[in-house]
Amino acid sequence: MRVALDAMGGDKAPGPIIAGALQAVTANPEMVVVLVGDQNRIETELAQAATRDRLEIFHASQVIGMEESPVEGLRAKPDNSISRCWQLLAEKRVDAVVSAGSTGAMVAGGLRSRRFLKHVRRPGIATVMPTAKGYSVIIDVGANVTPKPEHLFQYGVMGSIFVRHMLHRPDPKIGLINVGEETSKGHDLVRDTHALFNNSAWKENFRGNIEGRDIHRGAVDVIVTDGFTGNVILKLCEGVFEFIMQMVKRDVIGALTSERDQGAAALKGLLTKYHYSSFGGAPLLGIDGICIVCHGASDDRAICNALGMASEYWKSKLNETIVAELEVNPPGDEE
Amino acid sequence: MRVALDAMGGDKAPGPIIAGALQAVTANPEMVVVLVGDQNRIETELAQAATRDRLEIFHASQVIGMEESPVEGLRAKPDNSISRCWQLLAEKRVDAVVSAGSTGAMVAGGLRSRRFLKHVRRPGIATVMPTAKGYSVIIDVGANVTPKPEHLFQYGVMGSIFVRHMLHRPDPKIGLINVGEETSKGHDLVRDTHALFNNSAWKENFRGNIEGRDIHRGAVDVIVTDGFTGNVILKLCEGVFEFIMQMVKRDVIGALTSERDQGAAALKGLLTKYHYSSFGGAPLLGIDGICIVCHGASDDRAICNALGMASEYWKSKLNETIVAELEVNPPGDEE
Numbered sequence: 001m002r003v004a005l006d007a008m009g010g011d012k013a014p015g016p017i018i019a020g021a022l023q024a025v026t027a028n029p030e031m032v033v034v035l036v037g038d039q040n041r042i043e044t045e046l047a048q049a050a051t052r053d054r055l056e057i058f059h060a061s062q063v064i065g066m067e068e069s070p071v072e073g074l075r076a077k078p079d080n081s082i083s084r085c086w087q088l089l090a091e092k093r094v095d096a097v098v099s100a101g102s103t104g105a106m107v108a109g110g111l112r113s114r115r116f117l118k119h120v121r122r123p124g125i126a127t128v129m130p131t132a133k134g135y136s137v138i139i140d141v142g143a144n145v146t147p148k149p150e151h152l153f154q155y156g157v158m159g160s161i162f163v164r165h166m167l168h169r170p171d172p173k174i175g176l177i178n179v180g181e182e183t184s185k186g187h188d189l190v191r192d193t194h195a196l197f198n199n200s201a202w203k204e205n206f207r208g209n210i211e212g213r214d215i216h217r218g219a220v221d222v223i224v225t226d227g228f229t230g231n232v233i234l235k236l237c238e239g240v241f242e243f244i245m246q247m248v249k250r251d252v253i254g255a256l257t258s259e260r261d262q263g264a265a266a267l268k269g270l271l272t273k274y275h276y277s278s279f280g281g282a283p284l285l286g287i288d289g290i291c292i293v294c295h296g297a298s299d300d301r302a303i304c305n306a307l308g309m310a311s312e313y314w315k316s317k318l319n320e321t322i323v324a325e326l327e328v329n330p331p332g333d334e335e
Numbered sequence: 336m337r338v339a340l341d342a343m344g345g346d347k348a349p350g351p352i353i354a355g356a357l358q359a360v361t362a363n364p365e366m367v368v369v370l371v372g373d374q375n376r377i378e379t380e381l382a383q384a385a386t387r388d389r390l391e392i393f394h395a396s397q398v399i400g401m402e403e404s405p406v407e408g409l410r411a412k413p414d415n416s417i418s419r420c421w422q423l424l425a426e427k428r429v430d431a432v433v434s435a436g437s438t439g440a441m442v443a444g445g446l447r448s449r450r451f452l453k454h455v456r457r458p459g460i461a462t463v464m465p466t467a468k469g470y471s472v473i474i475d476v477g478a479n480v481t482p483k484p485e486h487l488f489q490y491g492v493m494g495s496i497f498v499r500h501m502l503h504r505p506d507p508k509i510g511l512i513n514v515g516e517e518t519s520k521g522h523d524l525v526r527d528t529h530a531l532f533n534n535s536a537w538k539e540n541f542r543g544n545i546e547g548r549d550i551h552r553g554a555v556d557v558i559v560t561d562g563f564t565g566n567v568i569l570k571l572c573e574g575v576f577e578f579i580m581q582m583v584k585r586d587v588i589g590a591l592t593s594e595r596d597q598g599a600a601a602l603k604g605l606l607t608k609y610h611y612s613s614f615g616g617a618p619l620l621g622i623d624g625i626c627i628v629c630h631g632a633s634d635d636r637a638i639c640n641a642l643g644m645a646s647e648y649w650k651s652k653l654n655e656t657i658v659a660e661l662e663v664n665p666p667g668d669e670e
Contacts, residue, residue, distance in 0.1 A: 069519055104515070132578055142514055146522045179477055179566040180439070184404055187481045187563060212570030216578035228522060229564055231514040233571055235547030240575040243467055243551035247605055248583050255601035259594040266590035270582055 001030060001314045003290075003307060004085040004094040007037035008063040009101020010298050014038070017100065018045040020303025025054045027304065028311050034058050034094055037081045060084040063101070066296055070104030074112065082109050089289045090115060096290035096310040098281065100298035106291065107143045107284060115288045117319055119326035122147065123286030124155040124227065125293060126162055127234055128279045133218025137163050142231035143284060149192035152176070152224050157202060157329065158285040158322050159222035165316040166309075167221070174202065175210035175220035177229060185209060189226065201329045245271060280305025283313060285322070290314060336365060336649045338642060339420040339429040342372035343398040344436020345633050349373075352435065353380040355638025360389045362639065363646050369393050369429055372416045395419040398436070401631055405439030409447065417444050424624045425450060431625035431645040433616065435633035441626065442478045442619060450623045452654055454661035457482065458621030459490040459562070460628060461497055462569055463614045468553025472498050477566035478619060484527040487511070487559050492537060492664065493620040493657050494557035500651040501644075502556070509537065510545035510555035512564060520544060524561065536664045580606060615640025618648060620657070625649060 005021055007014045014037060021033045032054045035042050039059040046052055060081040064073035074083060085097040086109045099106050103125075110123060124140030124147075139159040144151055156174045163172040176193055178186040183194055190209070197206040207220050215223055215233070225233065245267070253263045272278070280302050281292035290313050292306045340356055342349045349372060356368045367389045370377050374394040381387055395416040399408035409418060420432040421444045434441050438460075445458060459475030459482075474494040479486055491509045498507040511528055513521040518529055525544070532541040542555050550558055550568070560568070580602070588598045607613070615637050616627035625648050627641045 067517065069517060104520075130578075132581060145514060177567055179480060179563055182402065182404060185439075212567040212572075213574035213577070215571060216574040225567075228514055229567055232512055232547040232560075232564055233567065236550060236568055236571060237547075237575055239548035239551040240572055241579060242548070243465075244576060244579045244583075246467060247609075248579075248587065248602070251605050252583065252587065252598055252601040255597050256591070256594050259591050259598075262590055263587055263594075263598060266587040267583070270586050274582075 001096065001311060002032045002034060002094040003096040003098055003310050004034045004036050004058070004088040005303070005307070006081045006085050006097070006099035006101050007035040007042050008060070008081040009099040010294065011066065011296050012299065013100065014041055014045055016298065016300040017303050018042060019300035020298070021055060021307065022049055022051075023300060023304040024307035027308065031307065031311055032056065033307065034088060036060050036084045036088070037063070058084060058088065064105045066102055068102065070102055070108040073102065073105055074108055080105075082106055086110065086113050089113075095314055096292065098292045098294065098303070098306050098310055100294035100296060100303065103142060103293050106293050110284055110287050110291055116286055117288050118323045119330065120286035120322070121154060122151045123284045124151070124158065125282050126159050126285050127282040128167075129215065129237070130274050131216050131218035135167055136215065136218060136221055136223055137167070138215070138223040138225065138230055138233065139285065140225065140227040140230050141234045141282065142227045145226065145228040145231070147189070147226050149189060149196050152189070152193040152226065153196040153200065154286070154326065156197060156206070156222060156224045157325055159224065160202070160205065161318060161321050161325060162283065162285060163221045165318045165321065166312060169221055172205065172221035173207045174205050174222045174224060175207045175214065177223060177225035178209035178211065180211065181209050183208070193224070241274060278305065280307070280309050283309070288319070290319075336431065336646060337367045337369060337429040338431045338433055338645050339369045339371050339393070339423040340638070340642070341416045341420050341432070341434035341436050342370040342377050343395070343416040344434040345629065346401065346631050347634065348435065349376055349380055351633065351635040352638050353377065354635035355633070356390060356642065357384055357386075358635060358639040359642035362643065366642065366646055367391065368642065369423060371395050371419045371423070372398070393419060393423065399440045401437055403437065405437055405443040408437065408440055409443055415440075417441055421445065421448050424448070430649055431627065433627045433629065433638070433641050433645055435629035435631060435638065438477060438628050441628050445619055445622050445626055451621055452623050453658045454665065455493075455621035455657070456489060457486045458619045459486070459493065460617050461494050461620050462617040463502075464550065464572070465609050466551050466553035470502055471550065471553060471556055471558055472502070473550070473558040473560065473565055473568065474620065475560065475562040475565050476569045476617065477562045480561065480563040480566070482524070482561050484524060484531050487524070487528040487561065488531040488535065489621070489661065491532060491541070491557060491559045492660055494559065495537070495540065496653060496656050496660060497618065497620060498556045500653045500656065501647060504556055507540065507556035508542050509540050509557045509559060510542045510549065512558060512560035513544035513546065515546065516544050518543070528559070576609065613640065615642070615644050618644070623654065625654075
């Protein structure tokens, strides 16, 4: 498979991005990575590499900054690395695009391309989250901050297929984030989405409303929410995790003397296990092709894992299943 | 001061509720608690009490269940303990109402009473949250799931006054929860709220948009958000905290041998420190009177702390300050 990797995207680009690509092509013998970005800077990084096998360069002279307005950036910088990645996908020169750059620009680039899978109304970003029962997927975490009920319904369907194919759970359960379990809770968006699920072929798999505290208990496999709430959830988890780990380090590890090193090593293990880089990236589901968005602070491990996810995704025929499923179970009325 | 306490509200009522009331009147010599609920059951609990000083009973024959629809419950059960609490406040027979029962019914009862402070459009629930820099307040965590920008603006103002009076921080900074820091981010509600703050006398204290991960870093003192997002945040924090503590217990404490007891004791200390019961309850700000809603699982310590918060609130003249502030800085156009 061929992947376009935004070599300029991310807080630490291009160094760790290219290092991650090197690791990924070594681990995946059938993967070719097209490094999209400033040719000179990429060449400089590659000069030290042991091999350049299955690494290509596609020059892009511009970069959209992390703090830049995505729409402005895409308009003002036509030769930016993100647009070039999407262009390679549109021209079918690659099967997947991966970037740790501006998530907003990646999504806007995808929306602008209008290369959605058949029957998909709006793509959504799915993220794998650790829970007490393994892993769950939450969708959407920021592609669509003002979704319609049909979008959330489709997120549930696409998220379930992702869980089946990628987490190998045959019968995923779906939950809708709300402020309480009762059907009457929340605002129109969640009430209408609740009704859509209950009137669909997915009713059996729909567990109804779930609350914030149910996520990490592993109450469901697929957590459906609007991109505003989902984005807050994702970043809040990061913040709470960071905060509690500091407190544990100070109060618990600090209380130890002879076994302090032992405790600190175990804590470090936990930090590594639940660090975002273990999962690499989050797929933008609903795109005709594969799109993985990565954390802005991605290191080489995160990029390598994101490329690995793209490879798994490609092999799993996820997109074909989504189209087939939405074909037989359309999401209510056309817009 | 006089407080109406919903003796029937909460998962474990009335036992720990009444035990909490006993502790509170012992700790606060000027507090009288009116126990609202089933007279027989309250009498049974009080039979074992060392004293009944400053404890009164107001009989209410019905209870609104935690899973019941708040609006239905209030309608179908006119003699429920929550409505009786609000009635006592309306009749000025108490200064405050406290309940660990259905938050929805408490809020709906307050909205129905229309006893808002002058200039307040909609009350909002403020919750104290631990952060790396001490404590912050988040408002709203569930009173208003479809707020208008003016409501969010007022939440910022009321939350700031709460922080000044109750957390004794003279110059609180306000942040608005959004999906990114840039002004253009998010949906209309947050963009319009952002503009309201920037065009107000509170501009100097407004730090603009903050993201989920900024909350626990203590980036601001007052976190403003809609009641849907705020409720998800509150319950998610509970879930993440529970999850990580389990992981730490398993992986970190489990890695210890000779110092395992020491580590476990330190972890238990952390759990107690950040347990919701340390804060007791969350005030519904904007009510003409004092209203504290408590966690459904409240134990005696939580109830005692909630009653203590009601006492501090009463002494601080918080409500008078809110009215004076909204008098000089009105929140945009009248509805």
